[in-house]
Amino acid sequence: MAAEKKLVGYLCTGCGISERLNVNQLQTIAVREGKIPEVKQHARLCAPDGVQMIADDIAAGATHLMLAGCSRRSKVEAFSFPNVAISRANLREGVIWARPNTPDNQETTQEMANDYVRMACAELRYLNIPSPSGEQKLNKNILVVGGGVTGMTAALETAAAGYPVHLVCDEAELGGVWKNLYKRVPFRAAASAVPNGYDVDLPQPEEPGITEMSAQVLANPLITVHFNAQLSKTSGAPGRFAADITNTAGATVTENFGAIIQASDFKEYDANQLPEFAYGKTPDVMTNFELERLAKAANGAPLKRPSDGKIVESVAFIQCAGQRSEQNGHLPYCSGFCCTESIKQALYFKAQNPDCDTTILFDDLRTPGAAGEDFYRCGQQEMVTFSKGKASAVVKNSAGLTVKFQDLILNEATELNCDLVVLATGQIPNNGPDPYAQLAVDEAETEEEKEAARIKLEVAPPSILNLDYRQGTDLPQLKHGFLDSHFICFPYETRRTGIYAAGPVRRPMDMKQAMDDAVGAAMKAIQAAESAANSAAVHPRVGDLSYPVFRKEGCTQCKRCTVECPFGAINEDENRYPVFNESRCRRCGTCMGACPVRVISFENYSIDSVNQQIKAVDIPDEFSEKPRILVLACENDAYPALDMAAQAGIETTPFARVVPVRCLGSVSLSWITDSLSSGYDGIVLMGCRRDEDYQCHFVRGSAIAAERLSKVGDTLTQLNLEPERIVVHEVAITDLERAPRLLNEMAQNIEKIGMSPFKF
Amino acid sequence: MGDMSKNYRLNFLKEVEANVEEGEWVKMCMQCGVCSGSCPLGKFWNHPPQEIFMMIRAGKREEVLTSNAMWMCTSCYNCIVRCPRELPITHIMHGLAHYAKRLGLIPQQQPTAKFAQLFWNNLSNKGRVNELKLGVKLYFMNGIGEGFKTSLKMKDIGMGMMKTKRMNPLEIVGGHGLEDIKGFQAMLKKAQELEDQRIATPRP
Numbered sequence: 001m002a003a004e005k006k007l008v009g010y011l012c013t014g015c016g017i018s019e020r021l022n023v024n025q026l027q028t029i030a031v032r033e034g035k036i037p038e039v040k041q042h043a044r045l046c047a048p049d050g051v052q053m054i055a056d057d058i059a060a061g062a063t064h065l066m067l068a069g070c071s072r073r074s075k076v077e078a079f080s081f082p083n084v085a086i087s088r089a090n091l092r093e094g095v096i097w098a099r100p101n102t103p104d105n106q107e108t109t110q111e112m113a114n115d116y117v118r119m120a121c122a123e124l125r126y127l128n129i130p131s132p133s134g135e136q137k138l139n140k141n142i143l144v145v146g147g148g149v150t151g152m153t154a155a156l157e158t159a160a161a162g163y164p165v166h167l168v169c170d171e172a173e174l175g176g177v178w179k180n181l182y183k184r185v186p187f188r189a190a191a192s193a194v195p196n197g198y199d200v201d202l203p204q205p206e207e208p209g210i211t212e213m214s215a216q217v218l219a220n221p222l223i224t225v226h227f228n229a230q231l232s233k234t235s236g237a238p239g240r241f242a243a244d245i246t247n248t249a250g251a252t253v254t255e256n257f258g259a260i261i262q263a264s265d266f267k268e269y270d271a272n273q274l275p276e277f278a279y280g281k282t283p284d285v286m287t288n289f290e291l292e293r294l295a296k297a298a299n300g301a302p303l304k305r306p307s308d309g310k311i312v313e314s315v316a317f318i319q320c321a322g323q324r325s326e327q328n329g330h331l332p333y334c335s336g337f338c339c340t341e342s343i344k345q346a347l348y349f350k351a352q353n354p355d356c357d358t359t360i361l362f363d364d365l366r367t368p369g370a371a372g373e374d375f376y377r378c379g380q381q382e383m384v385t386f387s388k389g390k391a392s393a394v395v396k397n398s399a400g401l402t403v404k405f406q407d408l409i410l411n412e413a414t415e416l417n418c419d420l421v422v423l424a425t426g427q428i429p430n431n432g433p434d435p436y437a438q439l440a441v442d443e444a445e446t447e448e449e450k451e452a453a454r455i456k457l458e459v460a461p462p463s464i465l466n467l468d469y470r471q472g473t474d475l476p477q478l479k480h481g482f483l484d485s486h487f488i489c490f491p492y493e494t495r496r497t498g499i500y501a502a503g504p505v506r507r508p509m510d511m512k513q514a515m516d517d518a519v520g521a522a523m524k525a526i527q528a529a530e531s532a533a534n535s536a537a538v539h540p541r542v543g544d545l546s547y548p549v550f551r552k553e554g555c556t557q558c559k560r561c562t563v564e565c566p567f568g569a570i571n572e573d574e575n576r577y578p579v580f581n582e583s584r585c586r587r588c589g590t591c592m593g594a595c596p597v598r599v600i601s602f603e604n605y606s607i608d609s610v611n612q613q614i615k616a617v618d619i620p621d622e623f624s625e626k627p628r629i630l631v632l633a634c635e636n637d638a639y640p641a642l643d644m645a646a647q648a649g650i651e652t653t654p655f656a657r658v659v660p661v662r663c664l665g666s667v668s669l670s671w672i673t674d675s676l677s678s679g680y681d682g683i684v685l686m687g688c689r690r691d692e693d694y695q696c697h698f699v700r701g702s703a704i705a706a707e708r709l710s711k712v713g714d715t716l717t718q719l720n721l722e723p724e725r726i727v728v729h730e731v732a733i734t735d736l737e738r739a740p741r742l743l744n745e746m747a748q749n750i751e752k753i754g755m756s757p758f759k760f
Numbered sequence: 761m762g763d764m765s766k767n768y769r770l771n772f773l774k775e776v777e778a779n780v781e782e783g784e785w786v787k788m789c790m791q792c793g794v795c796s797g798s799c800p801l802g803k804f805w806n807h808p809p810q811e812i813f814m815m816i817r818a819g820k821r822e823e824v825l826t827s828n829a830m831w832m833c834t835s836c837y838n839c840i841v842r843c844p845r846e847l848p849i850t851h852i853m854h855g856l857a858h859y860a861k862r863l864g865l866i867p868q869q870q871p872t873a874k875f876a877q878l879f880w881n882n883l884s885n886k887g888r889v890n891e892l893k894l895g896v897k898l899y900f901m902n903g904i905g906e907g908f909k910t911s912l913k914m915k916d917i918g919m920g921m922m923k924t925k926r927m928n929p930l931e932i933v934g935g936h937g938l939e940d941i942k943g944f945q946a947m948l949k950k951a952q953e954l955e956d957q958r959i960a961t962p963r964p
């Protein structure tokens with residue numbers, strides 16, 4: 001880091017800025033109040049000559065740059081200079097685009113711009129240039145946990161990219177839950193030239209390819225397979241994980257890894273919970289998993305019903321058995337693979353005997369994947385009968401079984417007789433114990449909740465990863481025990497940095513999807529290992545070199561940071577001081593916001609860097625009718641939403657001053673109390689959605705901030721201020737209309753309740 | 761509920777495939793309901809096309825073959841142009857009607873079935889349609905009283921047709937026909953023979 005700070009300011013006059021604002025006034029403010037000795041104006045700062053001017057200044061020793069012009073989200077590439085600190089005053093999106101161009105608005109618009117320049121100058125003084133910690137070296141080894149199709153694919157893909165793999169398989173052979181497949185659902189759709197018809201070339205069940213895949217894994221020189229083995233301990237962080245791999249004989253080897261992929265696949269649903277379908281009462285009612293094993297054993301010979309060995313001449317498939325139902329013991333979700341699985345299995349019977357009556361009773365036939373719809377047509381073409389029907393019971397009759405059901409097309413209660421019933425049961429994630437289960441017991445508010453949490457803790461499965469993290473042994477879970485951060489926005493990401501979840505353990509899926517998933521997770525794992533070596537952050541602040549710096553002398557060992565870090569990045573040492581694991585850290589700043597004694601900060605983001613911005617704003621007196629609203633906006637969603645609203649010409653109140661924050665989780669209560677006592681009239685916090693379908697990039701940051709802020713009420717009462725002065729909103733990046741409206745509403749409220757009496 | 765042993769068995773679907781024109785398509789229906797939603801008349805019949813196809817697959821032989829549905833189809837082709845699976849629905853409906861007639865399962869007093877028979881009798885007689893006779897037969901198909909009522913109601917149209925020479929009152933006696941009526945009859949006989957032969961030979 002440069003010992004001397006050399007500050008330079010740049011004022012872009014392009015994009016209509018000089019037409020709308022008095023730029024000379026801005027320049028004076030930057031120099032006089034912002035204390036930036038040299039401030040240059042440029043007609044188009046992002047143009048090559050503007051960028052060159054900045055580059056030349058850097059070459060001549062400039063270390064800290066204040067860029068006043070467009071939003072920090074614009075022209076990112078033009079203004080990306082290594083090894084300098086940059087602050088940006090948002091004059092374009094933040095001011096001129098957000099305000100109408102009329103003479104009577106001129107004064108407040110200029111005041112906005114003045115403040116944003118003051119804020120950028122104040123922030124700049126408190127920014128340092130982050131440099132790599134060098135805490136990790138490059139470790140290219142990747143650990144894959146799970147020997148199923150997901151794990152094997154992840155291993156092969158990682159190896160194909162040139163990274164060595166250790167694959168830990170808890171059985172004596174590879175294949176996992178997939179090794180009993182007789183055939184697999186086809187991977188490819190029909191050729192595009194195949195028309196509709198009743199006698200056309202459609203995808204058929206395919207050879208599963210598991211043996212070939214296992215052979216490839218075993219033959220790959222970059223892949224080491226540990227059979228009959230489990231992880232007895234995993235410690236460290238991305239770039240320096242250490243895993244103890246223990247086999248059933250008790251022998252342990254320790255290997256070091258850059259990153260980890262958990263591909264522990266799924267467990268079969270226990271159909272004993274479906275007595276209404278006579279499961280367990282007769283062997284002629286079986287699950288889709290059991291039929292697959294039967295078919296594999298028969299290997300093309302006619303399938304016989306288990307009770308008496310009669311060759312099956314009629315079979316009924318009951319879809320969604322124990323799934324998509326809120327009933328106790330049922331799975332509330334759709335397992336997503338069972339519809340195509342049943343079509344495939346029905347075709348086993350048709351292949352032996354085209355006259356075999358095969359009926360699939362479905363509610364919604366869901367056939368994901370490229371081949372899905374064509375495979376459905378294939379089933380129809382082979383005369384599998386598809387009936388939209390809801391089965392209610394299976395009973396034995398003299399000759400076999402009777403399925404009672406409601407035909408939902410013909411709208412009648414009916415039944416059919418058959419030799420065999422197959423229940424399309426679902427996938428249960430093969431996870432470890434929920435690391436927050438104990439916490440849930442401690443934090444439960446009612447006795448009922450406590451009891452439920454306790455039961456969950458008692459029936460928890462054994463650990464898979466055995467992490468020696470302060471925050472539990474395994475990956476955190478989301479809905480229904482699946483490991484994931486976000487289904488759509490951030491697949492594979494988990495709340496344990498450098499450990500990625502792939503396949504049915506993160507959401508139910510079929511074999512093809514599990515393979516696609518494995519490829520994605522492999523790429524993520526490689527990126528994590530490489531980033532760790534550069535001391536750079538991974539998702540979402542990819543490449544960020546800053547990390548939490550902590551002043552140990554001031555720490556009171558309150559443990560808030562350790563508990564609140566959504567990513568389990570912080571351990572504790574023997575004296576109960578926090579130990580930060582830089583490469584586990586996502587740089588969200590939640591720990592910084594949590595610390596009551598404010599000893600945690602980042603080089604380029606700290607309590608001070610925000611506090612100084614808050615203080616830099618000029619607060620007009622109580623009688624000016626110009627309130628000031630502090631807006632702390634999440635940089636991932638709320639801030640872009642405000643920018644885009646301005647771009648779309650949606651007006652925002654001229655009294656708001658917006659400070660982007662990494663995450664609402666990083667908001668320190670000191671910012672709130674300080675701004676209230678320095679005369680702000682209202683405070684709006686804008687974070688992301690925080691329920692089960694959260695959109696917070698840091699998973700829990702927004703939720704944690706909301707919890708913390710629920711306690712701000714006391715401060716307000718102490719200061720004798722109205723509670724309406726502080727609001728927390730969940731804002732999505734798409735809320736273009738709503739985000740400015742929320743700020744305007746705050747301005748209206750202040751008009752009603754009056755200005756803050758705390759102005760100096 | 762009656763006999764359930766044939767429920768959801770393939771027997772009837774196979775019978776339809778073997779005997780009904782375009783019957784092989786029935787299994788490909790995905791029950792989307794677009795045909796039923798598109799049919800301008802379906803809601804007046806006892807079973808719209810989608811339901812008929814499901815009933816075939818559910819083994820409801822009696823109910824399908826005695827239904828009035830396929831007799832009521834007006835061949836508007838709405839369903840065909842809309843079916844995402846491109847089933848020739850209209851043709852299947854007519855194929856079912858034809859098969860039901862062969863089996864003598866036409867619903868009692870089914871007006872379109874009756875008219876179809878009258879039309880055929882009229883046409884096959886002399887190789888030309890005798891409008892006057894066909895009209896009279898049609899009006900009086902349900903008895904004398906109703907016949908007079910309908911005739912009175914339609915008299916303006918009848919007069920108009922006569923005026924414009926679209927209908928000749930003398931047609932009531934004899935009427936026009938083909939020159940070679942004998943040859944025409946022989947052709948029909950041969951066609952019937954071929955059709956009988958086709959029906960008797962099971963399809964592969």
Ligand code: SF4
Binds near residue numbers: 564570584589
């Ligand atoms: S910045 Fe976020 S991820 Fe890093 S230690 Fe703090 S709370 Fe954990």
Ligand code: SF4
Binds near residue numbers: 554
């Ligand atoms: S929150 Fe602050 S005081 Fe508490 S343990 Fe962490 S660093 Fe120490």
Ligand code: SF4
Binds near residue numbers: 790849
């Ligand atoms: S539109 Fe076609 S596929 Fe849909 S229900 Fe009718 S016949 Fe079946």
Ligand code: SF4
Binds near residue numbers: 795798837839849850
């Ligand atoms: S062709 Fe027949 S079945 Fe099809 S929409 Fe028209 S009337 Fe209905």
